[in-house]
Amino acid sequence: MKKQSKRVKAATYMDKFSRLFRCPICHASIQVKNLQSLVCLNNHDFNIAKQGYVNLATKQAKTKYDKQLFQARKEVMQENKFFNPLLQKVSEIIIDHLNDYPETFTVVDMGCGEGSHLSSICKIIQSQTKKELIGIGIDLSKEGIIEATKQERDHIWAVADIANAPFKDEQFAVILNILSPSNYEAFERLLKTNGLLIKVIPQSNYLKELREAFIEKENLKTYSNEKTVNHFQKHFHLNERFRLTYTTILSRQTMKSLLHMTPLTWNISKERMDAFLKEINEKKITVDLDILVGVK
Ligand SMILES: C[S@@+](CC[C@H](N)C(=O)[O-])C[C@H]1O[C@@H](n2cnc3c(N)ncnc32)[C@H](O)[C@@H]1O
Numbered sequence: 001m002k003k004q005s006k007r008v009k010a011a012t013y014m015d016k017f018s019r020l021f022r023c024p025i026c027h028a029s030i031q032v033k034n035l036q037s038l039v040c041l042n043n044h045d046f047n048i049a050k051q052g053y054v055n056l057a058t059k060q061a062k063t064k065y066d067k068q069l070f071q072a073r074k075e076v077m078q079e080n081k082f083f084n085p086l087l088q089k090v091s092e093i094i095i096d097h098l099n100d101y102p103e104t105f106t107v108v109d110m111g112c113g114e115g116s117h118l119s120s121i122c123k124i125i126q127s128q129t130k131k132e133l134i135g136i137g138i139d140l141s142k143e144g145i146i147e148a149t150k151q152e153r154d155h156i157w158a159v160a161d162i163a164n165a166p167f168k169d170e171q172f173a174v175i176l177n178i179l180s181p182s183n184y185e186a187f188e189r190l191l192k193t194n195g196l197l198i199k200v201i202p203q204s205n206y207l208k209e210l211r212e213a214f215i216e217k218e219n220l221k222t223y224s225n226e227k228t229v230n231h232f233q234k235h236f237h238l239n240e241r242f243r244l245t246y247t248t249i250l251s252r253q254t255m256k257s258l259l260h261m262t263p264l265t266w267n268i269s270k271e272r273m274d275a276f277l278k279e280i281n282e283k284k285i286t287v288d289l290d291i292l293v294g295v296k
């Protein structure tokens with residue numbers, strides 16, 4: 001039997017759940033047309049790419065998150081399982097609320113990057129429930145979304161802006177927002193009445209070894225997330241807050257990927273990073289995160 005193209009497979013899956021979408025330009029309903037594109041009632045047409053994602057961004061985004069960064073992120077996650085304790089904890093939070101969700105429920109990852117978080121979380125949840133779970137990842141970076149289409153599970157991947165998310169109101173049981181910018185007005189509109197907003201933000205010791213090595217200004221060496229938490233609480237009721245702190249040992253090769261995946265080192269010269277890497281065989285790195293669980 002002929003193998004289905006990635007475009008046809010993705011279009012068929014999107015067709016099944018096209019009720020979730022709305023046009024990012026005119027907000028009308030959207031349908032899949034000829035397994036080629038998403039088209040709204042007013043004929044705004046969004047191509048489904050051969051890699052199996054749809055581009056629903058209304059303007060071309062310029063971002064510092066490029067292909068190399070997403071590949072580096074993927075390497076760090078696959079080789080070192082860097083975020084595994086986080087993914088496990090987030091999945092448990094969602095699983096604890098399974099009874100609140102309908103038989104088919106949707107988890108959307110806003111700012112999903114290369115998609116491994118959404119993919120891993122959905123895998124863990126699906127192993128614990130017979131309910132049907134739809135996973136959707138959006139990101140403004142096309143490079144991130146193209147990487148995401150290589151994930152093994154069926155998901156909907158879309159290039160889209162969190163601030164102009166192309167979905168109808170109150171469609172999502174869970175909104176994930178992991179180390180990415182927020183738009184609380186959009187989250188409020190999109191979340192179901194009893195849904196969960198799960199936002200992950202750095203805590204003061206997140207990647208502290210990199211801060212110590214590369215950041216000179218004393219006041220930048222430490223970081224407080226209180227402003228972010230206060231902003232979150234202006235829009236959502238903070239139901240639970242978990243701090244997750246652990247260390248992990250990275251090989252020199254994985255350290256190299258870590259240096260490329262984090263905005264912390266964006267302004268650091270290649271020579272300085274090479275000198276840093278030369279001195280280490282492996283290095284202990286601290287992961288320190290807050291998980292904010294919000295309800296409307
Ligand atoms: C630090 S990365 C985190 C990616 C992923 N959640 C992870 O933890 O690996 C931040 C992401 O937010 C995305 N982003 C920034 N602004 C956005 C917006 N307005 N809409 C959608 N995505 C956005 C970037 O493209 C980038 O992929």
Ligand SMILES: [Zn+2]
Pocket residue numbers: 023024025026027028040041042043044
């Ligand atoms: Zn339209």
